[in-house]
Amino acid sequence: MLRLLRTMWTIRAFEEKVSELFGRREVHGLLHLSIGQEAVAAGACAALRTTDRVVSGHRPHGHAIAKGVDIASLFAELAGRETGCCRGKGGSMHLAAPTTGFVTATGIVGGNVALALGVAFACKEREKQEVAAVFFGDGAGQSGAFHESLNIAALWKLPLLFICENNGYAEFTPLSAHTPISQLARHAETYGIPSATVDGNDVLAVRTAISDAAARARAGGGPSFIECMTYRLRGHYEGDPAKYRELSELSDWKTKDPIRRFAATLVKKGTCTHEQMRAVEAEARASVEAAAQKASTGAWPSVDEVTTLVYAG
Numbered sequence: 001m002l003r004l005l006r007t008m009w010t011i012r013a014f015e016e017k018v019s020e021l022f023g024r025r026e027v028h029g030l031l032h033l034s035i036g037q038e039a040v041a042a043g044a045c046a047a048l049r050t051t052d053r054v055v056s057g058h059r060p061h062g063h064a065i066a067k068g069v070d071i072a073s074l075f076a077e078l079a080g081r082e083t084g085c086c087r088g089k090g091g092s093m094h095l096a097a098p099t100t101g102f103v104t105a106t107g108i109v110g111g112n113v114a115l116a117l118g119v120a121f122a123c124k125e126r127e128k129q130e131v132a133a134v135f136f137g138d139g140a141g142q143s144g145a146f147h148e149s150l151n152i153a154a155l156w157k158l159p160l161l162f163i164c165e166n167n168g169y170a171e172f173t174p175l176s177a178h179t180p181i182s183q184l185a186r187h188a189e190t191y192g193i194p195s196a197t198v199d200g201n202d203v204l205a206v207r208t209a210i211s212d213a214a215a216r217a218r219a220g221g222g223p224s225f226i227e228c229m230t231y232r233l234r235g236h237y238e239g240d241p242a243k244y245r246e247l248s249e250l251s252d253w254k255t256k257d258p259i260r261r262f263a264a265t266l267v268k269k270g271t272c273t274h275e276q277m278r279a280v281e282a283e284a285r286a287s288v289e290a291a292a293q294k295a296s297t298g299a300w301p302s303v304d305e306v307t308t309l310v311y312a313g
């Protein structure tokens with residue numbers, strides 16, 4: 001329980017620090033924070049093994065942290081330093097750390113689902129009971145790649161977990177304006193894929209749903225679709241004034257903050273004390289500060305680096 005809480009606090013502290021560094025122009029590029037959605041990343045990755053593979057999208061920090069990617073290498077990546085997990089060439093939307101099982105993130109909305117299909121195919125071919133999981137938003141659910149991937153994953157019984165973070169918006173467009181389907185999990189039914197819609201702000205509900213899906217995939221049962229209902233407490237990108245949503249909606253979701261809610265439940269149940277809760281938050285914040293400090297001393301890439309590992313068509 002404390003580990004789940006620590007993961008969520010680490011993600012929150014990391015993104016708050018990133019926001020601060022962005023304000024100081026020490027972190028560059030377009031930033032999409034997942035503050036408010038931490039329970040999905042923490043709950044899902046807690047149900048996966050190190051050898052399982054994760055693919056993420058344009059809002060990937062939480063998924064990378066929960067999958068065990070070194071935080072200092074993430075800070076360095078966002079700052080464009082050579083010590084970054086992609087030598088500073090990927091930035092926020094293109095993180096990768098394959099040794100942790102975090103295969104990649106990509107800014108191509110929906111494209112990540114098709115990439116994960118390939119990863120799941122490789123997992124099946126290797127016959128080591130590994131599973132692949134892909135995180136995507138409700139907006140990605142309207143892409144052709146998403147539907148093609150559901151079809152092939154079902155047809156070939158691939159060990160792929162479709163994890164939809166339904167936060168009610170695609171950029172500035174509410175769900176009701178981009179699809180007539182209110183629950184994306186219903187798409188899974190069409191392809192005969194088992195699905196569940198869970199409270200994405202309840203870390204234990206997410207973990208249980210992903211554990212069940214992963215067990216099914218390992219046993220040869222093919223893909224599953226888990227829709228996690230959640231909300232981003234920040235704008236679509238850092239700096240987004242978010243005028244497209246009511247303040248009352250935001251304040252309502254703040255009362256469902258996944259971290260504070262989980263901490264309160266643990267104290268209420270007597271699983272831990274208020275002091276232990278505060279200590280977990282303090283430890284997470286200290287580790288994030290130390291990682292940011294370490295990253296800030298990383299070397300900048302040499303000029304030669306500019307042309308390595310870069311493909312231009």
Ligand SMILES: Cc1ncc(C[n+]2csc(CCOP(=O)(O)OP(=O)(O)O)c2C)c(N)n1
Pocket residue numbers: 058059107108109110136137138139140141167169170171236
């Ligand atoms: C193929 C493609 N089309 C459009 C965009 C621009 N874009 C970036 S984020 C986004 C919305 C994604 O919404 P959703 O999938 O719900 O994820 P969320 O931002 O809510 O996490 C869009 C359309 C893109 N990056 N890639």
